[in-house]
Amino acid sequence: MPKSPGGALLFQFNLDRDSGVPIYRQLDASLRRLILDGTLEPRQKLPSTRELARELGVSRITVKSVYEQLVAEGYAQSRTGAGTFIAEGLDFEASPKMRLPRHKARVPDIEISDRARSIMSSKASMRHGQTEPxxxxxxxxxxxxxxxxxxxxxxxxxxxxxxxxxxxxxxxxxxxxxxxxxxxxxxxxxxxxxxxxxxxxxxxxxxxxxxxxxxxxxxxxxxxxxxxxxxxxxxxxxxxxxxxxxxxxxxxxxxxxxxxxxxxxxxxxxxxxxxxxxxxxxxxxxxxxxxxxxxxxxxxxxxxxxxxxxxxxxxxxxxxxxxxxxxxxxxxxxxxxxxxxxxxxxxxxxxxxxxxxxxxxxxxxxxxxxxxxxxxxxxxxxxxxxEHIRKMRRIYRDRRDVLFECLMNDCADTLEPQSTDAGMHMLAWLKNDLDDLTVHRALLKQGIESLPLSVYCIEPLDRSGIVLGFSSADERRIPKLVKRMATVLNSLD
Ligand SMILES: Cc1ncc(COP(=O)(O)O)c(C=O)c1O
Incomplete structure (x- = not known):
C-alpha cells in the first residue's frame, strides 16, 4: 500500500489484473473516488509518478497519463518542480451534497413532490411484470x-x-x-x-x-x-x-x-x-x-x-x-x-x-x-x-364460454360469475362475504391472477368481486386452473 511522502496511509487501491478493465482506468477511478469521498484532501500532495508506479507495479507512463487527465479535469493541479496536488478549490465540506458517501452511507430521506407522493399510492402498476393466467x-x-x-x-x-x-x-x-x-x-x-x-x-x-x-x-x-x-x-x-x-x-x-x-x-x-x-x-x-x-x-x-x-x-x-x-x-x-x-x-x-x-x-x-x-x-x-381481430374474436368467445362454464361447475359455492357479450374479462361476485383483496392474494400464491374489484373503486361498492381475464388463458388449461381456484376459494370460506 503506497504511503504519502509524509508516511501517512494514502491509498486503498485494489487493482485487479484479471478483470478485463484496463489498469489505467482502474487507477483513474480509484483516485477520483478518493478525491470525491474526501480521503484525499484539497492541496494534499500526490506521490510522485515514479513512486506510485513502483508501489503498484505499473508503468510510469500509466500513472502519468492518469495524473494528466485528473489535472485536465480540475481534480488536481500540477506545480512545476513541486509535484501534483489535489486541487484547491475542491471544498466538499462547503457543499456536502457533492461528497460521495464513504462506505456504508445512510440512504437520505429524499423530498419528493406531492404529485410524486400520489403516484406512489397508485395501484395501476398491477399490469406490469410476468402475466399469469x-x-x-x-x-x-x-x-x-x-x-x-x-x-x-x-x-x-x-x-x-x-x-x-x-x-x-x-x-x-x-x-x-x-x-x-x-x-x-x-x-x-x-x-x-x-x-x-x-x-x-x-x-x-x-x-x-x-x-x-x-x-x-x-x-x-x-x-x-x-x-x-x-x-x-x-x-x-x-x-x-x-x-x-x-x-x-x-x-x-x-x-x-x-x-x-x-x-x-x-x-x-x-x-x-x-x-x-x-x-x-x-x-x-x-x-x-x-x-x-x-x-x-x-x-x-x-x-x-x-x-x-x-x-x-x-x-x-x-x-x-x-x-x-x-x-x-x-x-x-x-x-x-x-x-x-x-x-x-x-x-x-x-x-x-x-x-x-x-x-x-x-x-x-x-x-x-x-x-x-x-x-x-x-x-x-x-x-x-x-383478419387478426376476427380470429381473436372466435378464440376469445370460446375461452369466455369455457371459463364461465367451469366457474359455474366448480366455484358455484364461492363465486357468481357474470356472463358477458363483449371484451376480454368477466366479473365474478364473491359469495359469503369473502374479501376481494384476500382472494386476489391467495389466488396469486397459486399462480392465478385476478383483479380485486375494490381497486377499481373510489367509493366502496356494496358487493365484493374479482375480475378475471379470459382472453390470454389457453382453453385447454382453463378447467384445471378453475379447479385450483375452487380449492383456494374453499379454503378461505
Ligand atoms: C379501460 C382501459 N382503457 C385503456 C387501456 C389501455 O391502456 P394502454 O393503451 O395505455 O395500454 C386499458 C388497459 O388495461 C384499460 O383497461
Whole structure:
C-alpha cells in the first residue's frame, strides 16, 4: 500500500489484473473516488509518478497519463518542480451534497413532490411484470402472427425514404392516421378526418395528454365507479377532484352525478363495455350524456379500449359517432387488438385542439415510434388487422364460454360469475362475504391472477368481486386452473 511522502496511509487501491478493465482506468477511478469521498484532501500532495508506479507495479507512463487527465479535469493541479496536488478549490465540506458517501452511507430521506407522493399510492402498476393466467386485459399473445408482423416491421425499416427513422410527424404518422380514420368509419360508425387524430403511446398517454391540456387544479371529473384504474389515478395526480359516479343497468348514472357534482370539466366513460362491470351504455343514456356535456361545456372522454371484441351482433357504434357538437375525445388503443408492447394508441381530438395536443405530445415525450406507426398502417391497409381481430374474436368467445362454464361447475359455492357479450374479462361476485383483496392474494400464491374489484373503486361498492381475464388463458388449461381456484376459494370460506 503506497504511503504519502509524509508516511501517512494514502491509498486503498485494489487493482485487479484479471478483470478485463484496463489498469489505467482502474487507477483513474480509484483516485477520483478518493478525491470525491474526501480521503484525499484539497492541496494534499500526490506521490510522485515514479513512486506510485513502483508501489503498484505499473508503468510510469500509466500513472502519468492518469495524473494528466485528473489535472485536465480540475481534480488536481500540477506545480512545476513541486509535484501534483489535489486541487484547491475542491471544498466538499462547503457543499456536502457533492461528497460521495464513504462506505456504508445512510440512504437520505429524499423530498419528493406531492404529485410524486400520489403516484406512489397508485395501484395501476398491477399490469406490469410476468402475466399469469386470468390477468385481465391481456390478449392471446401466443396467437399473434409474429412472423407476418416482423415482415411489416422490416418493410417499414427498409423503405427508401427514411423520414420515419427520425421523429416522424408531430401528431403521428399521416399514413397511420388515415388507416385509423378509415377503420373508425367502417367499424365504429364515426366520420373522422385523419387530421383530427393524434397518435399516442397507448390510451394511457392519451389520458395524460387530455388531463394536461384540459384540467386545472380542483376541476371536477366525473369518473365511473368502479372504473379504469390508471385513467383515474392520472386525473387525480393532475390535481383534479375525481368524483365517483355509480353505474346502473344503462351505464353511467347521470342523474345521480348532476345532483351531487354539478359542473364537471371532464366526464370519463367506457360506454361500449364498462370497465370492469361490462355494461353497455344504452342509446337513451348516450344521448342524455352528450346533451348534458354540450349544455354544460363539459368534455367527455370515451375510452373504447376493447370494443373490437363483441360476441353477439355487430359492435355498437361509438358514443362519439353521435356527437354532433364535438364534445367527445375518443380514445383508442392497439394494446388489446394487437399487443401492449406496440405502445400505440390515439385520440380523436376536436379540430380546434389538434395543434395543442400535437405540441403537448411532443413536449411530454413522444413515446410512440414512427417506424411502428408505418408498419401498423400497412398492416391495417392490407386487411391484416381486421383478419387478426376476427380470429381473436372466435378464440376469445370460446375461452369466455369455457371459463364461465367451469366457474359455474366448480366455484358455484364461492363465486357468481357474470356472463358477458363483449371484451376480454368477466366479473365474478364473491359469495359469503369473502374479501376481494384476500382472494386476489391467495389466488396469486397459486399462480392465478385476478383483479380485486375494490381497486377499481373510489367509493366502496356494496358487493365484493374479482375480475378475471379470459382472453390470454389457453382453453385447454382453463378447467384445471378453475379447479385450483375452487380449492383456494374453499379454503378461505
Ligand atoms: C379501460 C382501459 N382503457 C385503456 C387501456 C389501455 O391502456 P394502454 O393503451 O395505455 O395500454 C386499458 C388497459 O388495461 C384499460 O383497461
Amino acid at each position: 386470468f390477468r385481465p386485459g391481456v390478449p392471446a399473445l401466443d396467437r399473434f402472427p409474429v412472423k407476418i408482423w416482423n415482415k411489416y416491421m422490416l418493410d417499414a425499416m427498409s423503405r427508401d425514404e427514411r423520414h420515419h427513422l427520425s421523429y416522424g410527424q408531430v401528431n403521428g404518422s399521416t399514413a397511420l392516421r388515415r388507416s385509423i380514420a378509415r377503420h373508425l368509419t367502417d367499424a365504429r360508425g364515426m366520420q373522422v378526418e385523419a387530421d383530427q387524430i393524434v397518435i399516442t403511446s397507448g390510451a394511457q398517454q392519451a389520458f395524460v395528454l387530455i388531463a394536461f391540456v384540459l384540467l386545472n387544479k380542483d376541476d371536477t371529473v366525473w369518473y365511473e365507479n368502479p372504473g379504469h384504474i390508471a385513467g383515474r389515478d392520472v386525473m387525480q395526480i393532475m390535481g383534479a377532484r375525481v368524483v365517483p359516479v355509480p353505474i346502473d343497468a344503462e351505464g353511467l348514472d347521470i342523474n345521480y352525478a348532476v345532483e351531487k357534482y354539478p359542473k364537471p370539466a371532464i366526464i370519463f366513460t367506457t360506454p361500449s363495455h364498462q370497465q370492469p362491470l361490462g355494461t353497455t351504455m344504452s342509446l337513451v343514456r348516450r344521448l342524455a350524456l352528450l346533451n348534458y356535456a354540450h349544455e354544460n361545456d363539459a368534455w367527455v372522454i370515451e375510452d373504447d379500449y376493447d370494443s373490437e371484441f363483441r360476441y353477439r351482433g355487430r359492435p355498437l357504434p361509438a358514443l362519439s359517432a353521435l356527437d354532433s357538437e364535438r364534445r367527445v375525445f375518443y380514445v383508442g388503443t392497439f394494446s388489446k387488438s394487437m399487443f401492449a408492447a406496440i405502445r400505440t394508441g390515439y385520440i380523436v381530438v376536436p379540430p380546434a385542439l389538434v395543434e395543442t395536443f400535437a405540441k403537448a405530445r411532443n413536449l411530454l415525450g413522444q413515446s410512440s415510434s414512427a417506424v411502428v406507426e408505418e408498419a401498423l398502417s400497412q398492416f391495417m391497409n392490407d386487411g391484416r388487422f381486421v
